[in-house]
Amino acid sequence: MAFKDECGVFGIWPHPEASRQTYLGLYALQHRGQEAAGICSRGATELLLHKAQGYVADVFSPETLDRLSGDAAIGHTRYSTTGGNVASAAHPFLVQGRFGQVALCHNGNLTNTEVLRRRLIEQGQVFTSPSDSEVILALINRACAATLEDAVVEALRQVEGAFSLLILSDTQIMAARDPRGFRPLSLAKLGDAVVFSSESCAFDLVGAEYEREIQPGELLIVDAEGMRSRHPVSGIEPKPCVFEHVYFARPDSFVFSRSVMGTRREMGRLLAKRYPAEVDLVVPVPDSGVSAALGYAEACGAPFEFGLIRNHYVGRTFIEPKQSIRSFGVKIKLNPVRELLKGKRVVLVDDSIVRGTTSRKIVQMVKEAGAAEVHLRISSPPTTHSCFYGIDTPSREHLIAANHTVEEIREFLGADSLGYLTEEDLQTAMTDPGGQGFCYACFNGAYPILPKK
Ligand code: AMP
Numbered sequence: 246m247a248f249k250d251e252c253g254v255f256g257i258w259p260h261p262e263a264s265r266q267t268y269l270g271l272y273a274l275q276h277r278g279q280e281a282a283g284i285c286s287r288g289a290t291e292l293l294l295h296k297a298q299g300y301v302a303d304v305f306s307p308e309t310l311d312r313l314s315g316d317a318a319i320g321h322t323r324y325s326t327t328g329g330n331v332a333s334a335a336h337p338f339l340v341q342g343r344f345g346q347v348a349l350c351h352n353g354n355l356t357n358t359e360v361l362r363r364r365l366i367e368q369g370q371v372f373t374s375p376s377d378s379e380v381i382l383a384l385i386n387r388a389c390a391a392t393l394e395d396a397v398v399e400a401l402r403q404v405e406g407a408f409s410l411l412i413l414s415d416t417q418i419m420a421a422r423d424p425r426g427f428r429p430l431s432l433a434k435l436g437d438a439v440v441f442s443s444e445s446c447a448f449d450l451v452g453a454e455y456e457r458e459i460q461p462g463e464l465l466i467v468d469a470e471g472m473r474s475r476h477p478v479s480g481i482e483p484k485p486c487v488f489e490h491v492y493f494a495r496p497d498s499f500v501f502s503r504s505v506m507g508t509r510r511e512m513g514r515l516l517a518k519r520y521p522a523e524v525d526l527v528v529p530v531p532d533s534g535v536s537a538a539l540g541y542a543e544a545c546g547a548p549f550e551f552g553l554i555r556n557h558y559v560g561r562t563f564i565e566p567k568q569s570i571r572s573f574g575v576k577i578k579l580n581p582v583r584e585l586l587k588g589k590r591v592v593l594v595d596d597s598i599v600r601g602t603t604s605r606k607i608v609q610m611v612k613e614a615g616a617a618e619v620h621l622r623i624s625s626p627p628t629t630h631s632c633f634y635g636i637d638t639p640s641r642e643h644l645i646a647a648n649h650t651v652e653e654i655r656e657f658l659g660a661d662s663l664g665y666l667t668e669e670d671l672q673t674a675m676t677d678p679g680g681q682g683f684c685y686a687c688f689n690g691a692y693p694i695l696p697k698k
Contacts, residue, residue, distance in 0.1 A: 251493065251637050252336070252352040253277030254430070256319040256411040256441040257451075258418040258467055263287070264313035266435075266451050267320040271301045273447035276495055277352070278324030281335035284310075285348035285413055286318040292346040292413065296321075296335040317418055319411040319441075321350035324637065333374040337413070342386035344393040347414050351378040352443055353407030353428040353635040356696040361403065381410070393417065394466055394475075401464060401477040405694055407486075407634035409459070411441055417468040424481035425693050426461025427634040427684060429489060429500045439467050444498035458502060461485070484684040484693040487675060488636050491625040492596045496536045501683075503675070506536050511674040512624040512666055513540025513594060520664025521545055522592050522620040526585065528552035530595035530607055537624035538594035547592065552585045552611065575606040587615035597625045598654065599638060601645035605658045612659065621660040626668045626688040627651070633696050638687060 253274030257266050264286045271282055282304040283296025293313050297304045301322060321336035336350035355361075355377040362372065362380050370383045384403055388396035393414055407427035412419040420441045422430050433440040433453035440453040448455050459465055461483035464475045485501045486493075496506040516537065527549045529538030542549035559578050570576065591611060598604050604621065611619050627646030631638045641647045645654055655663035668688055672680040686692045 251278055251324040251635055252350075253322045253443045253447075254319065254336075254350050254352050254409060254411050254441070255321075255443070255447055256413070256418055256420065257317065257435070258439050259316040260435065260438045261316060263316050263318035264310050264320075266440075267318040268301065268305050268310055269450050270440075270442055270447040271320045271322050273450040273495075274322050274443055275301050277443060277493070278322040281323040282321065283323075283335050283337050283350070284313055284318055284320040285337040285339055285350075286313040287315040287413060287415060288313075289315065292339055292348055292415065294337065294339045294348065296337065298335065317413060319348060319350055319413045319418065321352075334376045336376075336378060337411075338374075338376065338378045338382055340382050340386070342382075344385070344396065345415055347382065347385065347393065347412065349378050349382055349410060349412050351376075351381065352409045352430075353423065354633060355380065355404050355408060356406030356633055356694055357404065358406075360697045377408075380404070381408075394419070397421070397464060398475060398477045405697070409443065417466055419464060419466050420459050421464045422459045422461055424462035424478045425484040425684070426458075426501075427484065427486050429485070429494070430459045431499070432456045432459060432465070439472065444494055444500055446495045446498045449497070455499060482693075483682070485682075486632075486634060486636065487671065487683040487685050488625075488632070488687055490675060491671075492533055493636065508674050509536035509596075509624065510540035510543070512671065513537035513542075514544040515540075515670040515674055516594075516622050516624050516664065516666045517541045517544035519667060519670055520622055520662075522622070522662065522664075523590065524592045524618070524620060525589040526550045526552060527592045527594060528586075528611070530593060530604075531555040531579070533597075534593075534595040534624070537596060541592065541594050541622060541624075545592070550582075550585050552582050552591065552614075553579045553607070554582060555579055572606040572610065575603060575610065579607065579610065581610055581614035583614045586611060588617055589615075590618040590620070591616045592620045592622055593660075594622045594624065596623070597628055598623055598645060598658075599628055600643055601654060601657055608658050608660050618661045619659075620662045621655075621658060621664075623663070623665045625666050626671060626685075627654075627665050628687050630687050630690040630692075632687050633692065633694075634684065634686075636687065
């Protein structure tokens with residue numbers, strides 16, 4: 246069973262209200278995972294944990310946050326589809342071992358989990374969940390090293406794939422990023438406190454000042470002696486995930502030392518130059534297409550209009566009608582503004598097409614609302630390959646672009662025209678000429694590392 250972990254992590258050390266700050270941080274990272282959330286704090290005598298399925302606001306109450314006392318905390322928000330909604334897979338994981346209590350939370354997917362897990366089980370290890378994170382904790386506990394810090398270094402030399410980690414013990418907080426730096430992780434300061442977050446939008450909410458990224462391959466240790474960096478693995482080229490900028494991260498975040506709004510807008514501008522359209526309106530598919538649509542409108546000169554309105558309060562638990570309403574799943578989330586669309590030639594902008602099923606319903610919806618023409622523009626290249634590093638993409642046979650031409654996709658979607666951003670334009674938007682600085686595997690199959698079975 247493949248576990249996909251699209252997640253957000255946040256940590257703080259030291260702060261008198263560590264768990265409340267972490268709660269706020271997770272709130273800002275809710276878009277990175279809506280299935281489960283958890284916080285582990287460093288209480289006066291022991292590490293304290295609370296985690297459950299649900300949104301951050303539902304998982305924690307003032308009482309649970311009071312119980313998570315102490316001056317340091319790490320937290321996690323988790324998204325999982327492929328692996329199912331398994332409560333035991335919520336983070337952080339808290340264990341008691343050779344180094345006392347150790348808590349860990351993880352964003353990303355390891356690519357050699359199965360090999361490591363099999364070996365560890367043969368050695369007598371037991372696991373309580375299918376999570377990658379338990380494997381890392383087991384490796385830490387079984388390391389030859391005498392200190393937790395050295396044991397983490399040893400463990401990080403054995404794991405492969407994508408990980409942005411936060412680790413908390415009774416004396417230290419650590420942050421680590423895999424040598425390719427697939428998933429983001431940054432460092433900020435809040436007074437004397439050190440703050441870690443997947444995205445900088447969480448720093449803004451707690452009032453922390455952004456300092457820098459944790460470098461690919463860096464292990465940063467913070468304790469009573471201060472802050473120091475180690476590099477367990479060297480000589481590997483960084484390949485941060487371009488899809489963070491295409492879709493996953495919030496546009497108000499600074500990710501991989503770049504503004505997400507800035508790169509997305511540029512993707513839209515380049516898309517307009519590559520695939521212009523004679524239209525009356527530029528309409529984003531909210532929220533994923535908004536930033537690119539702004540760029541598209543800027544470059545093509547047609548007005549940007551919110552022709553589709555999104556209901557932001559759709560949870561995962563809405564009750565579907567028993568008798569089928571056509572396109573119900575999309576209708577509950579998006580509704581067209583008929584007055585705007587009627588009789589108009591429209592460019593619809595979205596960031597990506599995965600299966601094509603949602604996009605098809607949206608095109609239909611805009612046509613039924615009276616649009617004269619619907620031209621679809623996608624601010625990334627065709628998604629032709631699945632991700633092994635933590636973005637939840639279905640297997641290849643379900644990716645419409647893996648086995649259909651652009652013209653076949655256009656026909657399936659019912660759009661009057663369809664244009665995807667080229668890989669070269671995406672590289673330009675990322676200020677990555679030549680395309681060596683990021684992982685573009687979902688668009689070209691050039692996987693920096695393959696999973697081991
Ligand atoms: P579809 O037409 O069914 O392929 O859906 C396309 C929509 O899915 C676009 O609006 C994308 O923003 C969105 N999308 C892309 N990647 C993901 C992902 N990993 N998880 C959830 N939604 C995604």
